Amino acid sequence: MNILVINSGSSSLKYQLFKMPEKAPICSGLVERIGIEGSFIKHTVYANSEKHSIEEAGFIANHGEALKQVLALLTQGEYAVITSPDDVAAVGHRVVHGGEHFSGPTIITDEVKQQIKKLFSLAPLHNPVNYKCIEVAEQTFVNAKQIAVFDTAFHQTIPEQAYHYAIPESYYKEHGIRVYGFHGTSHKYVSEQAINWLNKKDSKIISIHLGNGCSITAIKNGKSIDTSMGFGPLSGLMMGTRSGDIDPSVIFHLMEHSGYTLEQLSTLVNKQSGLLGVGGSSDMRDIRKMVNEGNAAAVLALKLYTYRIKKFIGAYAAILNGIDAIIFTAGVGENDSNMREAVCSELNYLGIELDPAQNTGYNGELKEINTADSKVKILVIPTNEEYEIAHQCFRLIG
Numbered sequence: 001m002n003i004l005v006i007n008s009g010s011s012s013l014k015y016q017l018f019k020m021p022e023k024a025p026i027c028s029g030l031v032e033r034i035g036i037e038g039s040f041i042k043h044t045v046y047a048n049s050e051k052h053s054i055e056e057a058g059f060i061a062n063h064g065e066a067l068k069q070v071l072a073l074l075t076q077g078e079y080a081v082i083t084s085p086d087d088v089a090a091v092g093h094r095v096v097h098g099g100e101h102f103s104g105p106t107i108i109t110d111e112v113k114q115q116i117k118k119l120f121s122l123a124p125l126h127n128p129v130n131y132k133c134i135e136v137a138e139q140t141f142v143n144a145k146q147i148a149v150f151d152t153a154f155h156q157t158i159p160e161q162a163y164h165y166a167i168p169e170s171y172y173k174e175h176g177i178r179v180y181g182f183h184g185t186s187h188k189y190v191s192e193q194a195i196n197w198l199n200k201k202d203s204k205i206i207s208i209h210l211g212n213g214c215s216i217t218a219i220k221n222g223k224s225i226d227t228s229m230g231f232g233p234l235s236g237l238m239m240g241t242r243s244g245d246i247d248p249s250v251i252f253h254l255m256e257h258s259g260y261t262l263e264q265l266s267t268l269v270n271k272q273s274g275l276l277g278v279g280g281s282s283d284m285r286d287i288r289k290m291v292n293e294g295n296a297a298a299v300l301a302l303k304l305y306t307y308r309i310k311k312f313i314g315a316y317a318a319i320l321n322g323i324d325a326i327i328f329t330a331g332v333g334e335n336d337s338n339m340r341e342a343v344c345s346e347l348n349y350l351g352i353e354l355d356p357a358q359n360t361g362y363n364g365e366l367k368e369i370n371t372a373d374s375k376v377k378i379l380v381i382p383t384n385e386e387y388e389i390a391h392q393c394f395r396l397i398g
């Protein structure tokens with residue numbers, strides 16, 4: 001059986017087609033820099049233990065356009081892997097916000113779609129796009145099962161003291177206002193890899209997912225016990241275009257004294273802040289280039305971004321009462337060695353010591369980048385949300 005997985009991130013669209021139960025990828029690909037200059041698609045086909053990739057550059061304005069191009073690559077031309085829509089038995093969709101309703105992989109029905117729709121305003125960069133991808137997949141793969149796997153699911157184990165905001169209980173009970181947490185599929189996947197690597201079940205791990213969206217999770221014995229994103233994927237670390245933590249007084253102030261509307265405020269903190277708002281680009285590669293050219297705004301953006309991660313590592317070391325390993329993953333975490341070095345500097349008090357010689361020449365596989373004496377393992381682990389989603393879908397329907 002073939003399972004196609006569609007993973008829409010805020011700046012990217014990733015996909016993989018797996019042959020199950022072998023868990024063998026037939027093809028994989030990604031569209032990057034959606035909506036900003038320099039968009040491109042990379043499509044890789046695996047056959048006879050070889051892989052062939054093609055890359056196409058050209059501005060891609062939104063996720064709808066990206067998905068259209070992906071479907072064309074899957075079904076047409078030299079690197080097509082699907083001859084009939086019925087080659088695909090199931091489509092696994094990453095859906096970012098599952099709210100209170102979903103704690104595991106779920107067959108998509110009209111009712112499920114309505115619930116995903118209700119959460120649009122809480123995950124404005126994700127749920128609308130996830131919904132759109134579901135509709136396109138339903139029209140394209142008419143006979144396939146459509147399955148949603150939610151970012152929020154892995155964080156269901158977070159205890160009350162971490163998920164309850166310090167507002168009256170009725171807001172939780174009646175309105176579902178609590179920490180949900182996101183990037184759960186990624187934190188689950190990389191922490192399981194780390195636990196295998198450590199060969200230790202009673203583990204204390206800090207997983208740092210730095211993509212366009214960024215979050216950090218404290219994981220004790222394989223279970224999420226706290227995470228930096230909250231009611232929506234907006235709080236915590238500084239991100240590509242999102243502010244991360246901000247005192248709500250700022251919002252009240254802008255409403256009261258500058259006449260900001262709800263929509264303007266949402267746009268400000270979701271789309272115009274973070275690396276883009278402070279440094280001038282949402283993409284860390286651009287920020288690095290600007291820093292090298294001496295751009296002061298980009299230098300400041302990098303400072304804020306790094307500082308916030310360090311602060312959370314300290315907090316999570318405290319709630320875990322120790323750390324066995326920290327994990328760097330996703331676009332920035334996997335590719336930006338300077339970021340890893342800056343985050344780990346002056347954390348020797350916590351037993352975190354990075355080895356600069358190990359921190360270079362990353363080849364896309366799990367790598368330990370700490371010194372031999374470091375008490376804490378520092379791991380770079382490529383995330384694979386698509387693999388985890390395919391696995392969960394297969395368990396549901398296989």
Ligand SMILES: Nc1ncnc2c1ncn2[C@@H]1O[C@H](COP(=O)(O)OP(=O)(O)O)[C@@H](O)[C@H]1O
Pocket residue numbers: 008009010011012210211212213240282283284285330331332335336
């Ligand atoms: N070589 C690189 N060096 C630094 N940052 C990178 C590199 N490659 C990708 N990135 C960063 O990773 C981000 C994309 O990460 P990804 O996890 O794919 O994002 P998404 O949140 O859309 O899923 C880009 O916006 C960019 O900031």
Ligand SMILES: CC(=O)OP(=O)(O)O
Pocket residue numbers: 008009010011096126151182183211212213214233
């Ligand atoms: C939840 C989230 O921010 O996801 P992404 O980083 O893929 O945009």
Ligand SMILES: [Mg+2]
Pocket residue numbers: 008009010211212330
């Ligand atoms: Mg992502």
